[in-house]
Amino acid sequence: MADLEELYREIILDHYRNPRNRGELEPPAVRAEGFNPLCGDEIVLSLLVENGTVADVKIAGSGCSISQSSGSLMSAAIKGKTVEQARGLIATFKQMLSLGDDDAIEEGAEPVPVNLRSLGELAALQGVVKFPVRIKCATLSWNTLAQGLDELAAS
Amino acid sequence: MEGVTEFDLAGIRRDFPLLSEQLHGRRIVYLDSGASALPPHQVVTAMATYQETTHANVHRGVYGTAEEATRLYELARKDVGRFLGSRSGADEVVFTKNCTEAFNLIARSWGRANLRSGDAVVLSEMEHHANIVPWQQLQEMLGFEIRWIGITEERMLDLSNLDELLDGAKLLSITATSNVLGTINPIAHLAERAHAAGALIAVDAAQAVPHAPLDVRALDVDFLAFSPHKMYGPTGIGVLWARAELLRAMPPFLGGGGMIKDVRLDGFVPADGPQRFEAGTPPITEAVGLSAAVHYLEALGMEAVHEHERALTTYALDALESEFGTSVALQGPPDGPERAGVLSLTIDGIHAHDVAQILDTYGVCVRPGHHCAKPLMRRLGVNATARASFGIYNGTDDVDILIEALHATIKMFG
Incomplete structure (x- = not known):
């Protein structure tokens, strides 16, 4: 039960019940969709970048508490940040979930020390580590963000 | 529950070694036979x-x-x-x-x-x-x-x-x-x-x-x-x-x-x-x-298997309705001869994946997701259900624990 309480921290339930930055943005905002076929989680990310800074971000979609709260927490974390800082957060967040660049979960690997303080409220999602199947739920919005940023860089 | 008591449930359970294992320190309540049924030791x-x-x-x-x-x-x-x-x-x-x-x-x-x-x-x-x-x-x-x-x-x-x-x-x-x-x-x-x-x-x-x-x-x-x-x-x-x-x-x-x-x-x-x-x-x-x-x-006799699961399905449908009313919705036909022991649950405001996660801590194994039937899920207007499905080794005690765990789930997310 202790693990379960680690997974469903109050802050996660709060972001699930009252998601921040909910909705979609019109162009020129970039739109990216992420999908987790395992449980049908869906994230629709709208991202408006001006002068290299995330000027606005909205999240739509539906899914489990972990995927949706992760999206909500992410939107709050990246708003006002530079693209560079947002990419840095993606990397730190994945590192917290013991994921390398290739998303591979190494069996029995020693957790890499992460500067949890730099993640702020996002650190609440750390409890997901003990539930391997749910890691995909937690990373869905972050992979979608990476996809959106890649699209921006390519355009 | 005549059908259930006539059936030698305790004897059947002894044939399935996995049922005497524990899950998170609790008796395993296996309600996922629709995905894969446990094998008896004879197999x-x-x-x-x-x-x-x-x-x-x-x-x-x-x-x-x-x-x-x-x-x-x-x-x-x-x-x-x-x-x-x-x-x-x-x-x-x-x-x-x-x-x-x-x-x-x-x-x-x-x-x-x-x-x-x-x-x-x-x-x-x-x-x-x-x-x-x-x-x-x-x-x-x-x-x-x-x-x-x-x-x-x-x-x-x-x-x-x-x-x-x-x-x-x-x-x-x-x-x-x-x-x-x-x-x-x-x-x-x-x-x-x-x-x-x-x-x-x-x-x-x-x-x-x-x-x-x-x-x-x-x-x-x-x-x-x-x-x-x-x-x-x-x-x-x-x-x-x-x-x-x-x-x-x-x-x-x-x-x-x-x-x-x-x-x-x-x-x-x-x-x-x-x-x-x-x-x-x-x-x-x-x-x-x-x-x-x-x-x-x-x-065992397939007629006996059918009677057992039919009675258990009726028990579960009645119990879920009297415990939860409409707050736990069942995606499927009403009870009757055309109703099998497959219970697809949706709870307002709680995703199936979260339901299944909390049920797991009670030793209850159900399957969350779209169950490889996405056109049907679209038709139903849901993106996932938590599915409990019965096998020959399930009894009313399993349904009772499912209900206890569902109460805990609703309390946690409520």
Whole structure:
């Protein structure tokens, strides 16, 4: 039960019940969709970048508490940040979930020390580590963000 | 609960070693037989004994153990044929890798040889992807039409326009029991209607064969596929039953060793009978396990199995309604003879994945997700359900723990 309480921290339930930055943005905002076929989680990310800074971000979609709260927490974390800082957060967040660049979960690997303080409220999602199947739920919005940023860089 | 008490539930549970394991320090409440049923020790032991005393490849060696391996493998075919009421098990039972491969076999062999552009195949909106995607793949190659039987608000098949759908169709391919809704479809009636329209009927019996008596002759169907691991047998083997005259006329699906009569540099002659569809070394150990599963169910009696699960389903539907009213919704038809022990739950404001996660801490195993039936989930307007499905080892005590765990889930997210 202790693990379960680690997974469903109050802050996660709060972001699930009252998601921040909910909705979609019109162009020129970039739109990216992420999908987790395992449980049908869906994230629709709208991202408006001006002068290299995330000027606005909205999240739509539906899914489990972990995927949706992760999206909500992410939107709050990246708003006002530079693209560079947002990419840095993606990397730190994945590192917290013991994921390398290739998303591979190494069996029995020693957790890499992460500067949890730099993640702020996002650190609440750390409890997901003990539930391997749910890691995909937690990373869905972050992979979608990476996809959106890649699209921006390519355009 | 007469049906439940007459059934020797405690005795049955002793046959399933996994049920005495613990999950998070609690008694395991296995409510995921719709995904895969636990194997009794009789099945596990039969497979281990075969591997320890007999293991050999089939249809080749002449030494004693190879002869015995072949005999056991072919005996499994006969056992399955008898279990399904087949006229001739030996000529009508094909072993595949799984139930999905059985549908691919029907599509790529019978379908490819018999369907042309302008033809139609009729499916229903409650099909598992296994009975959708192979037809869509074949459609891309051949360009025939796929027509869909809809579902009613009661979550039953909408047969109001069936004549229209079957008009000019070559095949009706349909599930006997929905793996999401628990709807039991009127297969004998559908077979009659399909045949009257000049179509054949293929049946996905994965959720039907383990739960009630089934007789392919009485149903008068043409193809029927099921999953041995959903009927207390092993994974790695599937069954396609087909009328012998259909199999005789069908071209091979996969090619290789075992499925030929002769091979020359300029071509091959396929084997006769079910072997034509069994390229490569077949799942021999698994066939032995499947035989044991058939014997296990025959000893219990499928009528008794059905009565037990029917009574348990009624108990669960009543209990869920009286405990939760409309706050826990059940995606499926109301209780009755057309209702199987598959309970797809949705709770307002709580995603199925979260429900399943909390249930897990109570030792309760259910399956969250779309259950490989995405067209149906779209039709229902939900993206996931938490599905509890019954097997022979489940009792009212399992339902009571499910309810306790659901209360905890609602409290946590409420």
